[in-house]
Amino acid sequence: MSKPPDxxxxxxxxxxxxxxxxxxxxxxxxxxxxLQVSGEVLxxxxxxxxxxxxxxxxxxxxxxxxxxxxxxxxxxxxxLTRSGQKQLNKEMAHWDRISAAIMRVLTREV
Amino acid sequence: xxxxxxxxxxxxxxxxxxxxxxxxxxxxxxxxxxHFEQEAQRQRARGLSPEAARAVVRRQAYGLEAxxxxxxxxxxxxxxxxAVSDIRYAVRTFGRNPGFAISTVLxxxxxxxxxxxxxxxxxxxxxxxxxxxxxxxxxxxQLLPPSGPVRRASVTADEFRxxxxxSTLDDAYIRESFTKTLAGSAFPESVWTESxxxxxxxxxxxxxxxxxxxxxAEASIGPDPPRVAVLTYRFxxxxxxxxxxxLGQTLQLNDEPFTVIGVVPAxxxxxxxxxxxxxxxxxxxxxxxxxxxxxxxxxxxxVAEAELQTLFEQFARSRENALPRNFRVRLRLxxxxxxxxxxxxxxxxxxxAAGLLLLIGCxxxxxxxxxxxxxxxxxIAVRHALGATRSRIVRLLLCEALLVTVAATVAxxxxxxxxxxxxxxxxxxxxxxxxGRSVIGPTAIFFAASLAAVVAVISGAWPAVAVSRWxxxxxxxxxxxxxxxVGSVGSGVLIAAQVAIVAVLLAGTGAAMRALVDxxxxxxxxxxxxxxxxxxYLPTNRxxxxxxxxxxxxxxxxxxxxxxxxxxxxxxxxPAGPPPLSGMTTRIDAQGLRDADREVLTLSVASDxxxxxxxxxxxxxxxxxxxxxxxxxxxxxxxTMARQLWPNEDSIGKRxxxxxxxxxxxxxxxxxxxxxxGWFEVIGVVRDAPNRGMREPIAPAMYYPYATALSDVAVLLxxxxxxxxxxxxxxxxxxxRADASLPIILFITPETFMGWxxxxxxxxxxxxxxxxxxxxxxxxxxxxxxxxIAHRTREFAIRLALGAPRSTVLxxxxxxxxxxxxxxxxxxxALSVALNSVLARWSIRNMDDPSVLAAxxxxxxxVTVAATxxPARRATSIEPAIALRTE
Numbered sequence: 001m002s003k004p005p006d007x008x009x010x011x012x013x014x015x016x017x018x019x020x021x022x023x024x025x026x027x028x029x030x031x032x033x034x035l036q037v038s039g040e041v042l043x044x045x046x047x048x049x050x051x052x053x054x055x056x057x058x059x060x061x062x063x064x065x066x067x068x069x070x071x072x073x074x075x076x077x078x079x080l081t082r083s084g085q086k087q088l089n090k091e092m093a094h095w096d097r098i099s100a101a102i103m104r105v106l107t108r109e110v
Numbered sequence: 111x112x113x114x115x116x117x118x119x120x121x122x123x124x125x126x127x128x129x130x131x132x133x134x135x136x137x138x139x140x141x142x143x144x145h146f147e148q149e150a151q152r153q154r155a156r157g158l159s160p161e162a163a164r165a166v167v168r169r170q171a172y173g174l175e176a177x178x179x180x181x182x183x184x185x186x187x188x189x190x191x192x193a194v195s196d197i198r199y200a201v202r203t204f205g206r207n208p209g210f211a212i213s214t215v216l217x218x219x220x221x222x223x224x225x226x227x228x229x230x231x232x233x234x235x236x237x238x239x240x241x242x243x244x245x246x247x248x249x250x251x252q253l254l255p256p257s258g259p260v261r262r263a264s265v266t267a268d269e270f271r272x273x274x275x276x277s278t279l280d281d282a283y284i285r286e287s288f289t290k291t292l293a294g295s296a297f298p299e300s301v302w303t304e305s306x307x308x309x310x311x312x313x314x315x316x317x318x319x320x321x322x323x324x325x326x327a328e329a330s331i332g333p334d335p336p337r338v339a340v341l342t343y344r345f346x347x348x349x350x351x352x353x354x355x356x357l358g359q360t361l362q363l364n365d366e367p368f369t370v371i372g373v374v375p376a377x378x379x380x381x382x383x384x385x386x387x388x389x390x391x392x393x394x395x396x397x398x399x400x401x402x403x404x405x406x407x408x409x410x411x412x413v414a415e416a417e418l419q420t421l422f423e424q425f426a427r428s429r430e431n432a433l434p435r436n437f438r439v440r441l442r443l444x445x446x447x448x449x450x451x452x453x454x455x456x457x458x459x460x461x462x463a464a465g466l467l468l469l470i471g472c473x474x475x476x477x478x479x480x481x482x483x484x485x486x487x488x489x490i491a492v493r494h495a496l497g498a499t500r501s502r503i504v505r506l507l508l509c510e511a512l513l514v515t516v517a518a519t520v521a522x523x524x525x526x527x528x529x530x531x532x533x534x535x536x537x538x539x540x541x542x543x544x545x546g547r548s549v550i551g552p553t554a555i556f557f558a559a560s561l562a563a564v565v566a567v568i569s570g571a572w573p574a575v576a577v578s579r580w581x582x583x584x585x586x587x588x589x590x591x592x593x594x595x596v597g598s599v600g601s602g603v604l605i606a607a608q609v610a611i612v613a614v615l616l617a618g619t620g621a622a623m624r625a626l627v628d629x630x631x632x633x634x635x636x637x638x639x640x641x642x643x644x645x646x647y648l649p650t651n652r653x654x655x656x657x658x659x660x661x662x663x664x665x666x667x668x669x670x671x672x673x674x675x676x677x678x679x680x681x682x683x684x685p686a687g688p689p690p691l692s693g694m695t696t697r698i699d700a701q702g703l704r705d706a707d708r709e710v711l712t713l714s715v716a717s718d719x720x721x722x723x724x725x726x727x728x729x730x731x732x733x734x735x736x737x738x739x740x741x742x743x744x745x746x747x748x749x750t751m752a753r754q755l756w757p758n759e760d761s762i763g764k765r766x767x768x769x770x771x772x773x774x775x776x777x778x779x780x781x782x783x784x785x786x787x788g789w790f791e792v793i794g795v796v797r798d799a800p801n802r803g804m805r806e807p808i809a810p811a812m813y814y815p816y817a818t819a820l821s822d823v824a825v826l827l828x829x830x831x832x833x834x835x836x837x838x839x840x841x842x843x844x845x846x847r848a849d850a851s852l853p854i855i856l857f858i859t860p861e862t863f864m865g866w867x868x869x870x871x872x873x874x875x876x877x878x879x880x881x882x883x884x885x886x887x888x889x890x891x892x893x894x895x896x897x898x899i900a901h902r903t904r905e906f907a908i909r910l911a912l913g914a915p916r917s918t919v920l921x922x923x924x925x926x927x928x929x930x931x932x933x934x935x936x937x938x939x940a941l942s943v944a945l946n947s948v949l950a951r952w953s954i955r956n957m958d959d960p961s962v963l964a965a966x967x968x969x970x971x972x973v974t975v976a977a978t979x980x981p982a983r984r985a986t987s988i989e990p991a992i993a994l995r996t997e
Contacts, residue, residue: 028148029148046145047176047180050145050181051183059120060116060117073147076140076141076144081116
């Protein structure tokens with residue numbers, strides 16, 4: 001697939017940060033994890049994933065590090081920084097508000 | 111903490127992206143390679159053959175390069191990369207075309223240097239005239255009587271103490287200027303001293319460069335402060351050659367020893383101060399001093415005035431008759447007073463002229479960029495075709511303008527920095543005194559940089575947008591001619607604007623020249639040839655009686671008049687001097703006049719004053735030398751006074767009384783002749799001469815024998831046989847024969863005090879600006895004419911081949927330039943006439959003078975013809991066959 005599913009602006013950032021809470025992951029693994037966790041719904045193209053990772057790194061929310069994988073390949077692993085954790089909390093709260101608001105709109109009897 | 115950490119990481123990542131570009135690119139490639147390998151592995155695991163898996167991955171890959179690009183963008187340093195490559199490209203372009211680069215840089219640099227230099231002067235004179243702490247809150251206290259002139263509010267020592275406690279004020283201080291005689295070199299030297307209350311220097315934030323300044327603790331208010339002296343940088347250099355061992359040395363000032371305790375920086379030499387001393391305040395004998403106050407931060411003038419009003423009303427009750435009745439207290443800010451000075455309009459005008467020069471430079475750069483852009487249409491079109499966006503191309507073109515501006519600004523700042531001091535040396539006295547502090551410092555450099563930013567936008571934006579559009583048009587197949595015609599309309603507008611600005615500048619220059627000629631021609635009422643004047647100060651503690659003072663003046667006159675080099679000499683007492691210097695404004699009573707209270711100028715002069723200056727007598731006679739010595743009650747009045755007071759009768763024999771004569775009882779400065787009552791009999795009428803400067807109308811004036819009221823400052827007037835300044839040494843020797851301790855200051859010639867020097871200076875600067883402007887504009891005209899002809903060579907060749915006469919072709923070639931020039935000229939003349947009424951308020955007139963305007967038109971027409979001559983010849987010498995083949 002060449003077109004990423006349309007995510008809300010900034011939603012991908014939120015998902016990446018969330019996925020990295022548990023452990024540092026490389027880019028490919030992040031994509032896989034998102035796919036898995038979302039029940040094969042959210043497939044993020046590399047064309048969206050990597051620019052997002054680089055942007056988050058540049059913002060200082062995640063930190064890239066070259067490490068060996070299980071089968072001894074060199075890969076860039078991203079981990080959450082302290083300010084990234086804060087940003088995640090902020091965005092989660094924001095997301096809760098937004099989704100709650102959307103739900104209200106959608107479920108309201110007209 | 112974590113914020114700082116994050117910030118540091120972000121910065122280091124930016125730096126890494128910029129500086130270790132290869133490393134970053136390699137990382138990116140590795141990262142994506144890993145991704146695709148993993149993906150391929152996953153596909154294989156799902157059962158696809160390795161080749162098929164890789165093909166899927168390849169299809170999936172959004173486009174490796176596109177992903178990479180998106181990542182680079184995400185790193186947020188892309189624009190820096192682009193800018194760096196734009197600058198590199200622009201530098202290379204200029205390298206290939208150094209003539210273009212140098213001429214544009216020079217055109218802008220001239221204007222920027224002139225503006226920056228004048229800004230530095232304006233900064234020193236107008237914006238920040240005082241180097242003091244809180245300078246914009248310093249104010250003089252004035253008293254406004256219900257009618258009559260404003261008076262300075264002087265306070266006694268006790269009142270000064272009360273004033274300092276006012277709640278709306280930070281503090282108050284007193285500054286008085288005296289000239290004192292410094293003994294100890296070949297001739298006694300006169301130095302400008304400023305006496306301050308002990309608190310003043312700390313209040314004003316005066317910091318010494320060596321030693322210390324006196325403080326309130328050591329120089330408290332009282333009659334006898336310590337005899338310490340703080341030198342200004344100027345005086346320290348002059349007297350002690352800048353040696354630190356000046357500290358602790360003794361200065362003999364008016365026969366009193368002062369110990370040098372410190373030196374303050376050059377900027378405190380305001381008004382040519384040499385030495386700062388503690389002010390002696392005689393407590394309790396009724397002496398008063400004018401005070402300067404500093405308002406508290408945030409206090410409005412009105413609030414402070416209200417408090418001081420109450421305070422001064424209290425003062426008035428305890429000091430009977432010393433203050434005018436029903437006065438109102440007014441605070442006059444020192445900076446406002448300074449900005450109101452006559453120098454400000456002159457500087458503002460020159461600053462505006464420099465700005466116009468810069469505008470002309472900008473217009474030229476725009477013309478050149480547009481003209482060059484036409485040759486670059488193909489290049490731009492190719493860039494478009496290769497995928498460059500419009501904004502990217504505009505940025506590239508803007509970058510070139512920016513580069514030119516930066517180079518020009520650097521050149522201009524360097525030039526201004528090195529030229530300004532030597533140019534200031536050429537500036538005549540009155541301006542130099544104020545402008546001497548100006549330097550190209552951080553403020554001026556900041557100004558130049560801001561100016562450069564504006565210039566870059568002005569001169570770069572339009573050409574960049576226009577040229578990028580032509581490129582876009584070209585690639586879409588639109589006719590290149592369309593873009594060009596837009597461009598030539600643009601150039602036409604620029605030429606018109608330039609011509610208009612030059613016309614205004616030339617009219618202004620012409621007006622200044624006219625004013626100068628008028629000044630030269632103005633009747634000055636005497637013959638200034640080989641006249642020189644010097645001021646003589648009597649030492650404060652000597653010649654304190656009227657006979658002694660008269661004796662020294664008479665001895666002085668005798669010694670000077672016996673010098674072989676002297677053709678004639680006389681003296682007058684300050685403030686009287688030769689015309690147009692003023693006398694003292696006093697009120698007089700006159701017999702038989704209904705309106706007896708009139709203001710006239712009184713001038714104390716010796717009997718040979720009129721003969722020395724060759725001022726012709728209209729009626730009657732002048733008093734004799736023996737009348738001088740007896741302080742005879744006789745007077746010679748000017749024609750204005752005779753006409754105003756006695757319009758229908760003969761003024762000779764009338765009697766007038768100088769009211770201030772009786773009121774004036776303040777030795778040791780002025781000693782009235784014993785037995786005189788201030789009544790004078792008119793014995794002669796002298797022809798009018800300007801007596802309130804060259805620009806003001808002549809005031810009624812009366813001259814009387816100088817011995818009537820002897821002040822301690824005199825003006826020696828000498829007409830020499832040769833060059834007056836060459837006679838300085840002889841004159842000094844003659845004065846020292848009268849009294850070796852008499853200091854003379856300032857031998858000056860009428861060129862200085864007649865205002866000629868200032869007029870000459872302004873005219874010279876404007877002439878320079880006008881000349882450069884003309885040169886720049888003619889260059890602009892030349893390039894536009896050249897281009898419009900080169901561009902239409904093919905058309906002209908066809909016309910010629912079809913039999914058009916060369917004159918028709920010539921007309922077609924120069925028509926657009928001619929239209930632009932005439933429009934510009936018309937607009938410029940209209941603007942000059944319109945500006946005239948605005949500028950007249952600053953006494954800059956004559957811009958609508960027909961002869962000035964005619965000269966402007968003449969010069970511009972000649973320059974236009976000269977600038978277009980070469981291109982025009984090229985147009986008419988086109989060989990159709992050759993031209994058509996080469997196109």
